[in-house]
Amino acid sequence: MLKERYVLTQSQKMMVFILSMCLYGLSNMFTELVPSVNIGPIELQIDCFAFIPLALCMLFHPLYAAIGASTGELIFGELMLGQFGGIDELEKFILFSLGMCIGGMIIRNAQSRSQVAMGAIAGYGIFLVLSTIVDIVKVVIGVEDFEAVPGLAESIYVVEGVEFLTDLIFSGTLFALLPTLYLVPRLYGKIEPLLGMKPRSNKANYQINEIITPKFVLMSLVLSVIAFLATTLAELDIEIGVWEPEFVDTYGTQVIWIVIGVAALCSIAIIAYLLKKGKDSSKEDMSNIV
Amino acid sequence: METSKLLNEKFSLEYVKGELVRTAYSTEVNLLTKLDPRVLLIWYSYFAIVPWFIHSHVVLIGYLLFMIFLTYKAKVSPLILVVLGLGLLTEMGIIFLISLLFGGNFETVLPMFWLSIKLGGISLASVAVFTSLNPEKFSDALLRMGFPSAFSFSVAYGYRILPTLLEEFQQIILSYRLRGQAPSKNGIFYWRKLAYYLIVFIRSFYPLILNTAKRSRTTVEALETKGFSYAAKDSEMIKLKTGYLKLTYIDYSFMMISVLYLIIVHALHFVL
Numbered sequence: 274m275l276k277e278r279y280v281l282t283q284s285q286k287m288m289v290f291i292l293s294m295c296l297y298g299l300s301n302m303f304t305e306l307v308p309s310v311n312i313g314p315i316e317l318q319i320d321c322f323a324f325i326p327l328a329l330c331m332l333f334h335p336l337y338a339a340i341g342a343s344t345g346e347l348i349f350g351e352l353m354l355g356q357f358g359g360i361d362e363l364e365k366f367i368l369f370s371l372g373m374c375i376g377g378m379i380i381r382n383a384q385s386r387s388q389v390a391m392g393a394i395a396g397y398g399i400f401l402v403l404s405t406i407v408d409i410v411k412v413v414i415g416v417e418d419f420e421a422v423p424g425l426a427e428s429i430y431v432v433e434g435v436e437f438l439t440d441l442i443f444s445g446t447l448f449a450l451l452p453t454l455y456l457v458p459r460l461y462g463k464i465e466p467l468l469g470m471k472p473r474s475n476k477a478n479y480q481i482n483e484i485i486t487p488k489f490v491l492m493s494l495v496l497s498v499i500a501f502l503a504t505t506l507a508e509l510d511i512e513i514g515v516w517e518p519e520f521v522d523t524y525g526t527q528v529i530w531i532v533i534g535v536a537a538l539c540s541i542a543i544i545a546y547l548l549k550k551g552k553d554s555s556k557e558d559m560s561n562i563v
Numbered sequence: 564m565e566t567s568k569l570l571n572e573k574f575s576l577e578y579v580k581g582e583l584v585r586t587a588y589s590t591e592v593n594l595l596t597k598l599d600p601r602v603l604l605i606w607y608s609y610f611a612i613v614p615w616f617i618h619s620h621v622v623l624i625g626y627l628l629f630m631i632f633l634t635y636k637a638k639v640s641p642l643i644l645v646v647l648g649l650g651l652l653t654e655m656g657i658i659f660l661i662s663l664l665f666g667g668n669f670e671t672v673l674p675m676f677w678l679s680i681k682l683g684g685i686s687l688a689s690v691a692v693f694t695s696l697n698p699e700k701f702s703d704a705l706l707r708m709g710f711p712s713a714f715s716f717s718v719a720y721g722y723r724i725l726p727t728l729l730e731e732f733q734q735i736i737l738s739y740r741l742r743g744q745a746p747s748k749n750g751i752f753y754w755r756k757l758a759y760y761l762i763v764f765i766r767s768f769y770p771l772i773l774n775t776a777k778r779s780r781t782t783v784e785a786l787e788t789k790g791f792s793y794a795a796k797d798s799e800m801i802k803l804k805t806g807y808l809k810l811t812y813i814d815y816s817f818m819m820i821s822v823l824y825l826i827i828v829h830a831l832h833f834v835l
Contacts, residue, residue: 283792284783287713291779294717296772299728305646325768344714348721352693412678424665425658425674432661452765460772467776526834533830540823543816550812 281334281470288468289333293341297325298349305350320444321346323373323397324452330377331392331457332464332473339373364407367493372400383461383473389454397449398441405437578642580729594636595695600704602814603692606821610688614681621835623680625828630687637691647686651679698722700808707805712795720782731774735767 281289300322326342343366351362376396380388412429465472595603614626634644658675702719706712740763746755786792794800 284787287786287792288776288779288783290713291717291720291782292772292776294721295724295728295775295779296768298721299725299732299771300768322765322768324765325772328772344717345721348718349725351689352718353722353725424662427665428658428661432657447761448765452768455765456769456772459769464773464776467773468780529830529834533827533834536823536826536830540820540827543819543823547813547816 281337285468285470286334286337289329289337290341290344292468293326293329293333293338294345294348296329296345297322297342298345300325301346301350302353320440321448322452323400323444323449324393324456326369326373327376327393327396327449327453328456328460330373330396331380331383331389331453332460333468334473335374335377338377339370342373343370363496363499365404367496368403368407369400371493372396372398372403375399383457386454386458389457390450393450393453394445397445401437401440401445405433409433580733593638593695595633595691596697597813598817599808599810599814600696600700601708601808602810602818603696604701604704604708606818607688607692611685614685617681618677619832620677620680621832622828623677623684625824625831627680627684627687629824629828630684630691633691634687637695639690639694643690643694647683647690651683651686655679703805703808706795706801707808712791716786716791716795724778728775732767732771735770736763739763739767 304321326339329338329342332338346369347362347366373396376392376399379395380392382388409429412433413426462472610626610630614623617623617626655675698719698721701722702715705715705718743759743763746759749756
């Protein structure tokens with residue numbers, strides 16, 4: 274029997290996206306601000322309220338819910354609070370979407386508790402494993418002469434390992450497994466009509482190759498490669514202006530002082546110009562410019 | 564008791580809410596708000612990525628000083644600075660303590676210290692930039708720079724919807740607390756209280772999810788009445804919408820000063 278496909282219209286996709294973005298973004302704002310509790314080296318921290326994206330991925334189209342959640346984290350948790358971390362946010366975006374998406378895709382029947390539990394653990398677990406690996410690699414690359422420092426390598430592995438375990442056991446049960454088990458069966462069948470769509474039934478199936486389109490795979494591959502290359506470049510000790518030592522040898526350090534002096538003079542000139550212009554144009558608080 | 568009272572006052576939900584809204588809606592005019600958002604974004608992407616490739620201590624400190632100056636100028640909320648600082652310090656402290664166990668010494672924490680300086684510079688750059696970006700302008704700049712329309716819309720929408728969401732979430736939590744009964748004993752380390760609040764917090768998401776679902780449907784319907792999904796793909800339309808973004812002398816001067824400052828800092832690296 275040919276299975277009915279789970280298709281959403283353009284605006285329904287947007288609805289799922291916005292819903293997931295708002296909710297996870299809001300929760301992420303709190304987790305960013307709640308301080309973590311340290312018991313020795315073990316850090317009890319509310320890492321993320323993974324149950325929100327997990328529940329939404331199980332109820333709706335996993336891809337849009339997962340990407341929405343990651344976008345929400347980016348916007349509410351990082352941009353609004355000004356904690357945007359650059360390259361690693363890209364990695365977290367990909368890893369988190371991937372984990373949540375897989376968690377949602379495993380589920381065939383949102384009312385079966387065992388399936389929901391499995392999806393929650395799998396989704397959160399995959400995300401944690403991947404991000405632990407990335408974390409270790411990042412510190413190894415970010416710290417120069419990593420191997421040379423005694424005790425640093427071991428301590429990083431221990432810290433990351435312990436963090437992974439506490440996250441999986443502590444956050445995994447409290448903030449992924451139990452709340453998802455509470456929410457998903459309750460929301461199933463109630464929330465879909467609010468968005469004007471039918472519940473995701475186990476009869477209606479979506480095809481995996483519809484979610485994982487070549488474009489999607491290509492995009493995530495390219496992004497991962499960029500992130501990876503960026504971190505490896507950092508490892509190679511490539512510095513801006515590495516050509517200059519010869520330059521210093523031939524002309525002596527005086528030339529460099531001259532360069533600095535000229536640059537400083539130019540910037541002072543610009544600042545003076547701005548101050549003058551600010552006074553001329555209006556009597557507003559243009560002095561803030563400087 | 565006294566300290567917990569003080570902490571309660573300082574870290575009440577009201578305070579956090581106020582600070583968040585203030586951060587998200589920086590309406591005060593400062594150095595950075597006058598710049599074109601595109602300039603600010605490009606400037607930021609330099610200072611968010613390039614420090615990762617720099618190991619020179621002089622240059623890193625130079626970057627950090629620049630960022631401290633800008634953060635001061637951008638009048639960043641103290642709550643956010645405290646959260647940021649605590650995060651960096653505890654990270655370093657933990658690593659130091661554990662490396663002591665493995666026979667390390669003060670030397671061990673030194674590379675971590677420089678990593679923290681690096682991270683501090685990057686974080687301050689983002690704090691300064693994103694607290695002084697107007698959401699509308701930010702979203703339009705993203706749209707103009709070719710980001711997906713859903714993303715650039717979400718940025719503006721997120722900033723706009725945040726107060727409503729926070730308000731609603733607080734109402735739900737309060738109504739749960741009114742109807743429920745808080746534990747009379749605190750327990751060791753306040754665990755009873757903590758567990759109670761956590762359960763209330765998680766349960767509050769059930770009504771919140773349903774309410775937000777309704778709201779997101781209204782939003783999307785309103786968007787579609789304006790022809791969002793077609794208009795956002797049309798390049799003429801984007802040009803018209805973002806036509807007000809223009810570079811002024813302030814933008815050019817800011818870029819020039821940044822470049823000159825970078826030259827100074829990188830040159831100092833070879834002298835010092």
